[in-house]
Amino acid sequence: MSKLKAAYQTLLNKWHIVIAHRFFWPIFLIVGLLFSIAASTFDILDLYLQLILIYVGINIILTVSLNLINGYMGEFSIGHAGFMAIGAYVASLLTVNVFPQTANMFLFPAAILAGGIAAALIGLLVAIPSFKTRGDYLAIVTLAFCMIVKSVLENIDAVGGPRGLLGMEKLTTLPWVFFWTVLSLWVIRNLVYSKFGRGVLSIREDEIASDLMGVNTRQVKVIAFVVSSFFAGIAGGLFAHTLQYINPRMFDIIKSTDILIMVYLGGIASIAGSILGAFIYTILLEILRPLGVWRMVFMPLMLVLLMIYRPRGIMGLREARLFIPLRDLFASKFWRQKKKESGDASAGD
Amino acid sequence: MPLLEIKNLTHRFEGLCAVDDFNFTIASNELVGIIGPNGAGKTTVFNLITGVYRATEGSIYFTGNELVGRTPHQITKLGIARTFQNIRLFKELTVLDNVRIARYGQAIYSPMEALLHMGRYNAEEKRITDHAMELLSIFKLDDAANERSKNLPYGLQRKLEIARALATDPQLLLLDEPAAGMNPNEIKQLMEFIGWIRKTFQVTIILIEHQMRLVMGICERLVVLDFGATIAEGLPAQIQNNVKVMEAYLGKELVK
Structure with a gap:
């Protein structure tokens, strides 16, 4: 028993060795995927629970992608629902009108991807005002963008106008949501721990100093907006194929506010915070x-209390060690080891 | 050929002429001080050189390249780095990240490689991290690499800012009042430190200071600015006895 305890203790102390093992993440992914496949084919989880998990996944994608702009880059975008709408409509039009019904099962990922790419291209356009305007002004620009998307969709009869779009099959399954959620977390985490991600962070801290240190701030902003809107589009596609019905009003400012709440609840500039925020909300x-209508009173109240007592959210500006690359996490330690080794080598000569 | 050549530089904010027909040259490995009373336009000159402001008139040549019209990060890439009068570190980021951000131009991989952590990403990240740690260890900041930079004591923040500027591999280093907020003892150490940096990193340095006696010790040449115009130029000893300079600092009445 004490041996087991000691082993557990070593595992706690040396957890980073376990995580650093090259098979850790692949095994984690395969286990997760197998579980979600099992859960959706056999009756391990009931359908209601599965649906909630699907929404949790979609919300995680939305939160982590918006966090890139609002948390990591320190901008204030309220147009995230607009990108989601683009992804939802493009993916739905593909599965309903373009792809043959029988092949939908297999072409579903392509439809989702197309939705993401469409949203990313529009994100490229929204990145341009971010070169010139910041803070409140960019918030207004993105708000306007969200309204434009909504009214454009309401006025195109081909996509159902204000009545919305029907006829999607329920193609969003737990395994697919698991896959896209993990992909978005992985990609955004990778971006954050690269030179471009550090550029994004430095823009938040001090844009002029960042430019003066050689960061191509325009390039960095474009990358952040494109990646962020790409995943909003992905989430939109998944959302449309869960609900099997979309209309323009679903993607208005209220939806954007929902995502904002999840970002600020979980914590700005944190992957772990995004997961937590989406999950809790x-x-x-x-x-x-x-509680019925009253829950819409409870939630904002919670947000007000949160802003008073923890303005940066639960995990604000902190990250779970799980997501930090070892090179960054143990920079000092690795450097000391390296110095010691080279010191020993020279002493041995 | 001089390293940096400024010709007829003029900059106006609305009606105010912050820099007025300023001419200046500096050769490789020189250490020149720009001094002058508060509001003389010293920092504006730095902002014009580094591209924060676009000069109204005149031109700035650095190793033969015209700088007016270029963006700050392009100018940094050409080999000019600077520090700030009021420390402008990336406060919430770690000491290591502060330095690695300045290696943005030196890390060569594409956005796609960054998103997937593939290709050149790993090798390049390792290279710039090692370089950053090496630089930090020269400045004795390597033990604090994982600290948030806002948690460092004031003196170390100043040092980190210089380390961050040096991480861009500059040929020309612009130091904007590095001694601000330091006591005489610290200033003496700082001046030795600047001399040491110049030798170790083989950089040319322009130093802004408004307290004259600080720069007397280490600068080879001084330029005195007042109301955006050069009022005196020469060796520290010459400047010390210049009547115009005394007037600028003390007012005409007192000098009489």
């Missing part, structure tokens, strides 16, 4: 369902 809304 989605689950709480479900638990509070019996």
